[in-house]
Amino acid sequence: MATIVSPLPGVFYRKPAPGKPPFANEGDTIEVGQTIGIVEIMKQFTEIQSDVAGTLESFEVNEGEMVNPGDSLVIIREG
Template sequence: MSTEITAAIPGIFYRRPAPDKAPFVEVGDTIEAGQTIGVVEIMKQFTEVRAEAAGVLTAFHAEDSGMVGPGDVIATID
C-alpha cells in the first residue's frame, strides 16, 4: 500500500538542508515514520516535510527547488 507525502503549505520544496549538503533521502531509501525528507521554504521560513509512515521511498513528485502548493503530492512511500 502506498502512502503519499503532501505539502502542508505553499512554497519552494528543497530535498537538501543546504545547497552544499547531501539530500535528506534518495529514491529507494528505507525511511522511518517522522523522518525528514525535505523542507518547504516560504518567506525565509523553512518547514520540514516528514514521512507519515515507514517504508521505501519510491518516487519524488515535486522537483527540487520547485514550487508546491498545499495538498500537492511531494513523494510516495511503499
C-alpha cells in the same frame, strides 16, 4: 502506497542547504518521523516528515519547485 503532501505553499527542497546531501533518496528506507525535505516560504523553512515507514519510491516534485498545499511530494511504499 502512501503519498506525502505539502502542508503549505512554498519552494520544495530535498537538501538542508546547497552543497549538502539530500535528506533522502529514492530507494531509501524511511522511518516514521524522518525528514524527507523542506518547504520554504518567506525565509521560513518547514521540515516535511514522513508519517509512514517504508521505501521511498519517488519524488513527485523537483528540487526548487513551487508547491501548493495538498500537492504530492513523495510516494512511499509502506512495509
